[in-house]
Amino acid sequence: MASKLNSDALSDNYMRIQFASRSENESFARVAVAAFVAQMDPTVEQLTELKTAVSEAVTNAIIHGYEEGPGEVRIECRIRDGTVEVVVEDDGVGIADIEQARQPMYTSRPELERSGMGLTIMESFVDELIIDSAPGRGTRVIMRKTIAPKREGH
Amino acid sequence: MAMEVHKVDGVLVVRLQGELDHHVVEQIRDEIERELAWVRHRALVLSCRGVSFMDSSGLGLVLGRYRSVSSHRGRMALCEVGPSLMKLFELSGILKIVPVFPDEEQAIAHVKEA
Numbered sequence: 190m191a192s193k194l195n196s197d198a199l200s201d202n203y204m205r206i207q208f209a210s211r212s213e214n215e216s217f218a219r220v221a222v223a224a225f226v227a228q229m230d231p232t233v234e235q236l237t238e239l240k241t242a243v244s245e246a247v248t249n250a251i252i253h254g255y256e257e258g259p260g261e262v263r264i265e266c267r268i269r270d271g272t273v274e275v276v277v278e279d280d281g282v283g284i285a286d287i288e289q290a291r292q293p294m295y296t297s298r299p300e301l302e303r304s305g306m307g308l309t310i311m312e313s314f315v316d317e318l319i320i321d322s323a324p325g326r327g328t329r330v331i332m333r334k335t336i337a338p339k340r341e342g343h
Numbered sequence: 344m345a346m347e348v349h350k351v352d353g354v355l356v357v358r359l360q361g362e363l364d365h366h367v368v369e370q371i372r373d374e375i376e377r378e379l380a381w382v383r384h385r386a387l388v389l390s391c392r393g394v395s396f397m398d399s400s401g402l403g404l405v406l407g408r409y410r411s412v413s414s415h416r417g418r419m420a421l422c423e424v425g426p427s428l429m430k431l432f433e434l435s436g437i438l439k440i441v442p443v444f445p446d447e448e449q450a451i452a453h454v455k456e457a
């Protein structure tokens with residue numbers, strides 16, 4: 190029998206995708222999330238911001254997590270009361286110092302012409318950004334963005 | 344990835360097109376660098392009119408070209424930057440080092456002054 194928590198979770202709308210860690214999938218990933226979120230009736234600006242944040246997280250998984258080698262990237266997207274939660278996950282090298290990684294302009298790969306702005310962009314384009322990572326254990330990025338104001342009495 | 348390139352009086356004008364993400368920027372960078380050699384890296388205008396999407400990979404492309412041109416004591420300008428790109432440029436601090444103009448003509452005039 191489903192617990193209270195499970196039945197709450199079941200009432201959310203969600204989608205999951207998993208794909209090979211290849212740069213040609215970056216555009217697929219952001220477009221898939223945008224297509225799912227379209228049902229929330231977002232503004233063009235909200236959709237652009239979300240697509241950009243997803244693109245940053247997926248690109249980081251591919252470039253840093255898997256160092257452009259083989260691997261799998263997973264995305265879970267959940268809609269709850271006008272807020273969308275997007276989780277982007279890799280099983281790559283992980284991040285040793287998350288605070289340092291979040292500094293604007295910090296990049297571990299300057300030779301690749303990275304600007305070190307990805308996490309800063311994500312932070313400013315979503316309402317909440319949580320990074321869960323440890324060396325050798327992969328990285329999980331959780332982003333929450335409110336699309337519509339909370340409905341009254343529901 | 345289509346990209347239009349032309350030269351006006353020693354100025355390289357690049358009309359960027361489509362989605363500037365990690366998947367496409369490396370090829371675009373190499374192509375711009377190749378073309379820049381023809382104007383001895385002295386003057387570059389990047390028109391963003393045709394850009395439909397950009398993330399930090401695109402920022403890296405713009406910043407990298409700025410570094411490349413300024414290391415040859417050249418000048419660079421951006422033009423036709425839409426509102427969502429402008430937000431990215433503002434966030435990244437690019438606007439403090441690279442001037443933005445409403446159209447190509449003004450951008451070309453700026454990089455030609457020396």
Ligand SMILES: Nc1ncnc2c1ncn2[C@@H]1O[C@H](COP(=O)(O)OP(=O)(O)OP(=O)(O)O)[C@@H](O)[C@H]1O
Pocket residue numbers: 245249250251253254255279281282283284290291295296297298302303304305306307308309328399400403
């Ligand atoms: N999924 C990940 N796996 C491992 N390391 C990561 C991951 N995401 C981010 N990092 C680390 O955090 C740093 C900062 O990430 P951020 O996206 O801000 O900058 P960047 O990717 O280096 O440059 P940019 O995003 O501007 O192209 C990276 O350089 C990398 O060291």
Ligand SMILES: [Mg+2]
Pocket residue numbers: 245248249306307308399
């Ligand atoms: Mg990044």
